[in-house]
Amino acid sequence: MKIAIIKYGMGNVSSVQKSLKKLGYDSIITDDHIEIRQADLIILPGVGSFQAGMENLQKSGLADFLTQEVVEKGKPFIGICLGMQLLATLGNEPCKCNGLGWIDGEVKKIKSKLRIPHLGWNNVQITDNKKDFYREFDNLDYYFIHSYHFVVRDSKDATLMVTYDFPMVAALQENNIYAMQFHPEKSQDAGMRLLKKIIDQYA
Amino acid sequence: MLKCRIIPILTFSGLALVKTKKFAGNARMVGNAVQAAKVFNSRNVDELAFLDIYASDQNRKINLQMVRSIINECFMPVAIGGGISTIKDIQDLLAIGADKVIIKSKIIKNPEFINEAANIFGNQCITLAIDAIKEGSDYFLYNRLGKTIPLVDFLNKIASFNFGEIILTSVNNDGMMSGFDIELVQLVEKLIKVPIVVSGGAGEPAHFKELFSKTNIEAVGAASIFYFTRYTSYDLKMAISSVGRPVRIINESFVPLN
Numbered sequence: 001m002k003i004a005i006i007k008y009g010m011g012n013v014s015s016v017q018k019s020l021k022k023l024g025y026d027s028i029i030t031d032d033h034i035e036i037r038q039a040d041l042i043i044l045p046g047v048g049s050f051q052a053g054m055e056n057l058q059k060s061g062l063a064d065f066l067t068q069e070v071v072e073k074g075k076p077f078i079g080i081c082l083g084m085q086l087l088a089t090l091g092n093e094p095c096k097c098n099g100l101g102w103i104d105g106e107v108k109k110i111k112s113k114l115r116i117p118h119l120g121w122n123n124v125q126i127t128d129n130k131k132d133f134y135r136e137f138d139n140l141d142y143y144f145i146h147s148y149h150f151v152v153r154d155s156k157d158a159t160l161m162v163t164y165d166f167p168m169v170a171a172l173q174e175n176n177i178y179a180m181q182f183h184p185e186k187s188q189d190a191g192m193r194l195l196k197k198i199i200d201q202y203a
Numbered sequence: 204m205l206k207c208r209i210i211p212i213l214t215f216s217g218l219a220l221v222k223t224k225k226f227a228g229n230a231r232m233v234g235n236a237v238q239a240a241k242v243f244n245s246r247n248v249d250e251l252a253f254l255d256i257y258a259s260d261q262n263r264k265i266n267l268q269m270v271r272s273i274i275n276e277c278f279m280p281v282a283i284g285g286g287i288s289t290i291k292d293i294q295d296l297l298a299i300g301a302d303k304v305i306i307k308s309k310i311i312k313n314p315e316f317i318n319e320a321a322n323i324f325g326n327q328c329i330t331l332a333i334d335a336i337k338e339g340s341d342y343f344l345y346n347r348l349g350k351t352i353p354l355v356d357f358l359n360k361i362a363s364f365n366f367g368e369i370i371l372t373s374v375n376n377d378g379m380m381s382g383f384d385i386e387l388v389q390l391v392e393k394l395i396k397v398p399i400v401v402s403g404g405a406g407e408p409a410h411f412k413e414l415f416s417k418t419n420i421e422a423v424g425a426a427s428i429f430y431f432t433r434y435t436s437y438d439l440k441m442a443i444s445s446v447g448r449p450v451r452i453i454n455e456s457f458v459p460l461n
Contacts, residue, residue: 018278047327047328048324117368119368119398120249121206123204141451143280147367186278192278
């Protein structure tokens, strides 16, 4: 199978490719519509600000194109960190702006007396949603680094939660769309296992 | 719960991995950077930091080819520093897979650079190296630019700037392996609201117990203890855990089948 890692100027794409390689999957880093269309699975990584991320996706025509491929045609998709946040209806970084709107919700600044960003390894908890699939990841530590969090409108979209002062969404899933706030590609074995389990369903 | 992080800090001279004492110039050679990264990756350390400590002094750029080889060994987050003075330097490091960049000299010369960089790359990848030197009972910001800067003044000035983390190093305790400067940590943790990595002085597990019981910080950097003692990050995590702070322990290793 071929995996397309979306290049849109928002950070660390090479680490994702390195993890996929270690797991034995072929991937390309690309913003080319034809290459993305030929891929069996799409990964949208990314770090940085929500607004800059959306602007970059729109500039290159990727926002509409990815919506077509993933939402309309149902191509398997994994969003990581900013790549998860951009799926929301609305973002607030640095100011209010529209996201891709694939999953109902808003990305808001973490309000807490604790140190922000929420930075480091934290354990995730499964929810009542898709429990059987996620059970083996319950309580594993993943690497987080974020100052904003995804507030879902429908709690049925959240598959993993994480607590830092209060519970936040750590992972989401709606049909073929998988997303995680943490960095599986930086989470050593726990991250590899999760990526492999998701991707292998489509291999 | 968020776990306390242990971060090996690799310091590089431009030729080899070295370990300084009190930041002095006659650093001791301790090995090969890529090999060291490989070992730390296999030990599942929480994160890795790599600093080319003379790059700014020698007015040269970090060796991207070597940094790339180090990052290739790592499946945990990696922070890279040394000689960063332009937006392009940051771009180059992030492009080869660095998760964070560590900046020092540039922000002493021009603190505004912090915000300029954060606006482009997000604050999460901007880590500041704050090196504190104690003279008498006062702390100053250590630098090799010939400036005298009281530490608290500097921290107050940059506190509202947009960065994601600091690495706080005690110059007096660097390489001495005789314990952390707890007073310094307690001073800085009140002034800085982002995560703080404390370094300088780790020599035995008891030092970690002291640090994590007397302060509220969540991350610690160390080097000498990994080179010159038998202790691994696992031993240090056990010490941190013994004072009631959470750590990440990996019991089994996952080997991909394909």
